[in-house]
Amino acid sequence: METKTRKKRKAFVDADSCVACGCCVKVCPFGAISVFRGVAARVDRERCVGCGKCARECPASVIAIQEVQA
Numbered sequence: 001m002e003t004k005t006r007k008k009r010k011a012f013v014d015a016d017s018c019v020a021c022g023c024c025v026k027v028c029p030f031g032a033i034s035v036f037r038g039v040a041a042r043v044d045r046e047r048c049v050g051c052g053k054c055a056r057e058c059p060a061s062v063i064a065i066q067e068v069q070a
Helices: 023-027 053-057
Strands: 007-013 033-036 040-043 063-069
Touching: 007 040, 023 033, 023 053, 053 063
Parallel strands: none
Antiparallel strands: 007 063, 033 040
């Protein structure tokens, strides 16, 4: 029997381009995003479900939803 590896989606922030506006923090339904030291958004991968709300809300378009190994 072949075992399939499940893939999950998670948000990734381009920290070098993030302006720490906090828009993503406000829309995340799971509280998975915080602004670290006022510099850039940071994603808690344990809480992130990859819904994409943060990526759609980001005015700088620096958040991507990518598949990761489960």
